[in-house]
Amino acid sequence: MDRVVIITGSTRGIGFATAAEFLRNGDRVVIFCRHGVHGERAGKRLLPLSPSENMLTLSGDIRRGKDVKNIVGRCLKHFGRIDILINNAGIAAYQTIDETSERQWDDILDTNLKGTFLFLREVLPAMRRQGGGTIINISSAMGVQGEAKFSAYCASKFGVIGLTQAVADETSGSGIRVYAVLPWAVDTTLLAGTDLGLDPSKVLSPEYVAGKIFKAAGGRRKSGSLLEVYP
Ligand SMILES: NC(=O)c1ccc[n+]([C@@H]2O[C@H](COP(=O)([O-])OP(=O)(O)OC[C@H]3O[C@@H](n4cnc5c(N)ncnc54)[C@H](OP(=O)(O)O)[C@@H]3O)[C@@H](O)[C@H]2O)c1
Secondary structure: OOOEEEEEOOOOHHHHHHHHHHHHOOOEEEEEEOOHHHHHHHHHHHHHHOOHHHEEEEEOOOOOHHHHHHHHHHHHHHHOOOOEEEEOOOOOOOEOOOOOOHHHHHHHHHHHHHHHHHHHHHHHHHHHHHOOEEEEEEOOHHHOOOOOOEHHHHHHHHHHHHHHHHHHHHOOOOOEEEEEEEEOOEOOHHHHOOOOOOOHHHOEOHHHHHHHHHHHOOOOOOOOOEEEEOO
């Protein structure tokens, strides 16, 4: 489809499956995470799906403004535009509020919520210049329903929904659409770090969620919409 897509945290899990989905459909994708070596490995695995010129592999930490600026700048220099931003990178910790250290709280909020803010702020001017674009923020089913042992994670994912709706309101009439996707449990490294005792038949595959994200990127829903992805 030849759109330019930035996907944060795209070296494994939902982000990787989403990168594969866009590349398979002829879009151009920027993939990255904090570790250059993970990016290179992911890039090699994605190569059979699309010509190498459709992929830009970088590294950076979404918690740092200067990394975010660098990634967006490199994307604009390389591909000349940004049609779709998917704020996907995220972390979780499975522990009670009493066990949560200040540092862990900051890490989770800085990654899941501040990282989404930093990318939104950096990408919106380019989308305004282009006259439109689509932004998908990955929240969670835990972004509307709190759950024991996920206090920092739930706080961050509720925040992502508020941020999505505020920015959708702020950008109304600009051609920019902002959505939040709320997946139920997905079979990834993030989920493996928890002990929820879930029925495996109810756990979604990253590819299934990627298909829903790809469809949402078509931009047919009203800006500010929340898309729940359940089994
Ligand atoms: N799995 C679930 O059950 C589930 C359910 C609902 C929502 N979600 C959400 O879906 C999103 C993806 O989760 P996932 O399950 O696919 O997790 P995952 O398998 O752990 O993948 C997370 C990705 O984000 C990257 N990342 C983490 N911190 C980063 C940072 N500061 N800067 C740049 N990249 C960073 C990781 O790479 P590095 O660590 O190498 O940087 C990795 O590529 C998250 O927002 C998560 O909250 C997941």
